[in-house]
Amino acid sequence: MEKYSTAMKDPVFEPDRSVEARFQRLRTEFESQGMRKSVDAVMVVTQHGFPHVLLLQLGAFFKLPGGELKPDESDQEGLDRILNELFDSHDEPSGAKWPAHAVISQWWRPNFDAVQFPYIPPHVTKPKEHKKLYLINLPSSRRFIVPKNYRLVPVPMFELYDNKESYGQILSTVPQMLSRFEFNKET
Amino acid sequence: MEKYSTAMKDPVFEPDRSVEARFQRLRTEFESQGMRKSVDAVMVVTQHGFPHVLLLQLGAFFKLPGGELKPDESDQEGLDRILNELFDSHDEPSGAKWPAHAVISQWWRPNFDAVQFPYIPPHVTKPKEHKKLYLINLPSSRRFIVPKNYRLVPVPMFELYDNKESYGQILSTVPQMLSRFEFNKET
Ligand SMILES: [Zn+2]
Ligand SMILES: [Zn+2]
Ligand SMILES: [Zn+2]
Ligand SMILES: [Zn+2]
Numbered sequence: 363m364e365k366y367s368t369a370m371k372d373p374v375f376e377p378d379r380s381v382e383a384r385f386q387r388l389r390t391e392f393e394s395q396g397m398r399k400s401v402d403a404v405m406v407v408t409q410h411g412f413p414h415v416l417l418l419q420l421g422a423f424f425k426l427p428g429g430e431l432k433p434d435e436s437d438q439e440g441l442d443r444i445l446n447e448l449f450d451s452h453d454e455p456s457g458a459k460w461p462a463h464a465v466i467s468q469w470w471r472p473n474f475d476a477v478q479f480p481y482i483p484p485h486v487t488k489p490k491e492h493k494k495l496y497l498i499n500l501p502s503s504r505r506f507i508v509p510k511n512y513r514l515v516p517v518p519m520f521e522l523y524d525n526k527e528s529y530g531q532i533l534s535t536v537p538q539m540l541s542r543f544e545f546n547k548e549t
Numbered sequence: 550m551e552k553y554s555t556a557m558k559d560p561v562f563e564p565d566r567s568v569e570a571r572f573q574r575l576r577t578e579f580e581s582q583g584m585r586k587s588v589d590a591v592m593v594v595t596q597h598g599f600p601h602v603l604l605l606q607l608g609a610f611f612k613l614p615g616g617e618l619k620p621d622e623s624d625q626e627g628l629d630r631i632l633n634e635l636f637d638s639h640d641e642p643s644g645a646k647w648p649a650h651a652v653i654s655q656w657w658r659p660n661f662d663a664v665q666f667p668y669i670p671p672h673v674t675k676p677k678e679h680k681k682l683y684l685i686n687l688p689s690s691r692r693f694i695v696p697k698n699y700r701l702v703p704v705p706m707f708e709l710y711d712n713k714e715s716y717g718q719i720l721s722t723v724p725q726m727l728s729r730f731e732f733n734k735e736t
Contacts, residue, residue, distance in 0.1 A: 412671050467728040480728035481706045484599050519668045535725045541654045541667035
């Protein structure tokens, strides 16, 4: 990752221990706080002349860095907090900013399960979660201090594209969502 | 289509009679003029409270209204010309404008064949075609005078989404490309 370096720190664990626990917590929190809002960060780095998206790898599973907003937190505040939890030093927090450049897509979860759509389906009046994917403006160099239970891997667009089997419905269409931006240059 | 009405006019034919002829012309023109530039129009109408995309139907085949730019034509000039050829009266041209709101995705065709990607694949130095999809700002009402060899059909997002088999690689991911816009409202 040329101008981006990585180091390792203590693990950062997901808030839920199982998929079941995850949807149970979503249900409990929905009853007390209403719809969950979450933000995911799409960070693009150029490697050997080609755009790559930074993904967190946990075993065979890949995901965008991101998480849930706290009540009353703005999207940008949430992005800064969540990305610093993931990539800042536990011991010497830098208070770095992760400025959002643009929303590249939104997803809604109608039920307390894994299914999400890039629209609110007809007859769904109370989505359980609303997620926004933000393209982040990365500085020209940055150190990522990665929890040691994850790997941070740059995945090329052509690996994600149309690869729902390996990356799922959202990640496999990130190349389409990003195609309007400048890093897709003709040479 | 509530505030959008349609009428019929004489057919407007594609410039090429077969898929073979299409790629042969692309090859010939590439040799004399270089990469083809084309524009497609994404027009969203709300029907029974849900966003739909207007598609041209020709038999079992669906496509976005759009076409090829002439040399030195701007994207907006091309959109206006192509959409008026399709939807204006042959006899009393209105000179209507079809203002582009935003690019929602771009596609590149590396070879003289059907395959397109939302990025320029590595080692492709001379794409043969570059297509931009534009979200068009529709006026609150409009009459579409449709060539009688086509039907203009509003297709709901949920019909397009993840339906590559019926709509192909590009149309089936239009819902993702559009999810960042306002018409995806929570109720
Ligand atoms: Zn929302
Ligand atoms: Zn690579
Ligand atoms: Zn181009
Ligand atoms: Zn409908």
